[in-house]
Amino acid sequence: MRKLTEKKLVLASHNAGKLREISALVAPYDISVISAAELGFDEPEETEDTFAGNARIKAHYAAQKSGLPALSDDSGIMVDGLGGAPGVYTADWAETENGRDFVMAMTKTWTMLEDNNAPFPRNAQFCCTLCLAWPDGHDEIFDGKVQGSLTWPMRGDMGFGYDPIFIPDGFDITFGEMEASKKHEMSHRANAFTLLKQCLT
Numbered sequence: 001m002r003k004l005t006e007k008k009l010v011l012a013s014h015n016a017g018k019l020r021e022i023s024a025l026v027a028p029y030d031i032s033v034i035s036a037a038e039l040g041f042d043e044p045e046e047t048e049d050t051f052a053g054n055a056r057i058k059a060h061y062a063a064q065k066s067g068l069p070a071l072s073d074d075s076g077i078m079v080d081g082l083g084g085a086p087g088v089y090t091a092d093w094a095e096t097e098n099g100r101d102f103v104m105a106m107t108k109t110w111t112m113l114e115d116n117n118a119p120f121p122r123n124a125q126f127c128c129t130l131c132l133a134w135p136d137g138h139d140e141i142f143d144g145k146v147q148g149s150l151t152w153p154m155r156g157d158m159g160f161g162y163d164p165i166f167i168p169d170g171f172d173i174t175f176g177e178m179e180a181s182k183k184h185e186m187s188h189r190a191n192a193f194t195l196l197k198q199c200l201t
């Protein structure tokens with residue numbers, strides 16, 4: 001496993017919620033971060049059908065363009081009652097002509113469960129794959145998950161994406177109602193980051 005010796009890292013994501021969370025996770029280390037958007041990079045097409053495949057595309061693209069190591073995050077929610085969907089296509093489910101609409105995506109997810117008469121609890125897991133890639137083509141991949149169940153109606157305006165309908169196991173609040181510092185202790189992203197820490201110390 002390669003360690004990060006460089007003190008500067010590109011965050012290869014265009015999602016403001018992820019950037020906030022990843023920046024907070026990296027903050028205790030002596031590493032300065034800059035996002036792909038701040039560097040003016042466009043978003044590469046996510047053409048793979050796995051989290052790791054798309055995480056690799058994003059991290060290698062930013063590492064090549066910047067000449068710096070880059071960290072990407074590919075993530076999504078897998079709903080048991082929908083056979084694991086939307087999974088890798090979680091962001092795609094929110095796409096509209098006018099940009100992403102997560103209220104619409106959450107409504108669609110819940111409506112499909114209702115239509116399927118899915119049993120309760122409506123279990124789901126958030127998955128996150130982090131990819132740390134270097135300009136020479138080397139990469140390290142780390143996976144994290146968090147189990148929980150879906151609830152309706154939506155609750156809370158913290159977090160982002162599908163957070164308002166996801167209750168992590170052992171809690172009675174949604175990620176949308178959870179303080180960021182708490183989410184950073186136990187989210188799919190935090191769990192993947194715990195493994196990635198080996199590269200930072």
Ligand SMILES: O=P(O)(O)OP(=O)(O)OP(=O)(O)OC[C@H]1O[C@@H](n2cnc3c(O)ncnc32)[C@H](O)[C@@H]1O
Binds near residue numbers: 014015074091161
């Ligand atoms: O690809 P980048 O630029 O990183 O940003 P993105 O939003 O397109 O990210 P993904 O392609 O990985 O799509 C994952 C989607 O899954 C959702 N998601 C991932 N992590 C989440 C979290 O912690 N809370 C809520 N929703 C999350 C969120 O809506 C994302 O848009």
Ligand SMILES: [Mg+2]
Binds near residue numbers: 046091
């Ligand atoms: Mg994306």
